[in-house]
Amino acid sequence: MNKQYKKADVVIIGGGVFGCAIAYYYTRNNPGKKIIVLDRNELCNAATSHAAALVTKIRAKKSFIPLSLETYQVVTEMEKILGESMDMKFSGVIHLAASEARLAELKELMEIAAEFNQPAHYISAEEAHQMSPWLKTDEALAIGYMPDEAYCDPYLLGTFFSRCAKMQGAEFIQGLEATNLIMEGNDILGVHTKEGEIIAGTTIVASGAWAPKFAREAGVSLPMAPTRSQYWITEKDAIFPVNSPIVLLPDAQAYARPEGGSLLFGIRERNSLSVSADVIPSDVKDFSFSPDKGVQDLSEVIDRLARFFPKVYDIGMKYYVAGFSGYTPDNNLSMGVAPGVNHLLMATGCVGAGISVSGGVGLAFAELAAGKENPYDFSAFNLQRFGAVDPFSPEWLERCARARSTKVSG
Known part of the structure; x- marks a missing residue:
């Protein structure tokens, strides 16, 4: 041809x-x-x-x-071009450090924020829990908050x-x-x-x-x-306010953010899945990322997450989402x-x-x-x-x- x-x-x-x-x-x-x-x-x-x-x-x-x-910058630019809002959620990010290693990393992160003129300050465990009522903060050595961070559709x-x-x-x-x-x-x-x-x-x-x-x-x-990324979305609950911040939990190798009255959270499973590009079908919807919707992966690390999110044991899981990222x-x-x-x-x-x-x-x-x-x-x-x-x-x-x-x- x-x-x-x-x-x-x-x-x-x-x-x-x-x-x-x-x-x-x-x-x-x-x-x-x-x-x-x-x-x-x-x-x-x-x-x-x-x-x-x-x-x-x-x-x-x-x-x-x-x-x-x-x-x-470009989101604001495109909103003006189209005359409509992309509804970015400027929720801010909580970084919770519960070990000496993560404490040192958080300190470095706060210095990086200052280097790039981004607002960042430490907050108390009580303040963090007030922002995110699902979050158990009693193990925190320090909690950083960056108010200008966001998530989007x-x-x-x-x-x-x-x-x-x-x-x-x-x-x-x-x-x-x-x-x-x-x-x-x-x-x-x-x-x-x-x-x-x-x-x-x-x-x-x-x-x-x-x-x-x-x-x-x-x-x-x-x-x-091509490496699998996966996350879960819980049932709705009053402990997940729609305007609460993103939460990063490096000691649990987990992250979470609000999702319309639910909580979207992801973990680093013990055995991530990387596959050859040769075996991925032309429509990724036809690829089986996890026969059990990540249940086994989550069960292996749930205790780590429960230190900061104790309700994870009994909250219902409404959705499981998986896709490929290109990892190195x-x-x-x-x-x-x-x-x-x-x-x-x-x-x-x-x-x-x-x-x-x-x-x-x-x-x-x-x-x-x-x-x-x-x-x-x-x-x-x-x-x-x-x-x-x-x-x-x-x-x-x-x-x-x-x-x-x-x-x-x-």
Whole structure:
């Protein structure tokens, strides 16, 4: 099949939050240029819509922070363009430290907040419990509160990006699969689809769990693995006020946030699941993340969580949600210019922070696609930082799974 279907300056494989964000910034900053976003299903319908969507700015990994700060800015920008609210929940974040190690990390986090001019202060155990009545605080050595942090509806964020991008001239094609990259020597010329070739000056892979397969075609070993993220939503209860803050519990390797009178919470299970991109079906809904809806995983760590959330033993669980994140052994993003080939960018490896960093990621790749300099320092995300890896090997998948299981941050 060699017939040309379309031609563009940029083609993006994947219509999740990254793909839509890149399209927004590219059309905003390069009027008159043509960008096409392909998704074989529906926009923002895989990992994006399944995210817990904590839009946390202040993190121990400082390289993430400028990207998240951009997300906050662009939400306001898009609300003005569309004339509607995205209803971001500026609930703030409670960080509870109940061990000496976590206490030292919290102190460092508070210093990072000051470095980035973000409000943060310590609160008492009583204040924290008043904000979040479900939270047992008697073991706390210190509790930090960052009032400007937020969470959002991840699908809404993704579709705000796509709607604004469309108004600015981006073309979105749903239900059309990019089957292969078009290669000529070391040059990537676009993508093959069942409708024909889409020829583009730059091709961006933003296909989440399936990204390692496109990278492999180009001879690139993409250092990430599709790794299960899972969370639960409780039954409604008066102890979960709708306006209560996000709570991060590093001593329990857990996080929680309100969800309309219920509590949404996630844990780091003892044995995370990482799988080869080769075994993931084209529609992630057809993948069985957990036959028992995470019951076994939760039961293995529930005592750890119950130290701070004693009601977890008897509160009903209404929903179980699971999806893929692209994890790495160092819990850093894996993204940037694909090495060894020309005109290929990899917007990949979100390590569970994709919603939060989507604004900065969108701007970075829009600039790179336009031949400009990346406005952010991506050195910590370098695609070659692990040396030669086989991203489909059991050993690599295990390394990435272990990274999620040992993660303590939100």
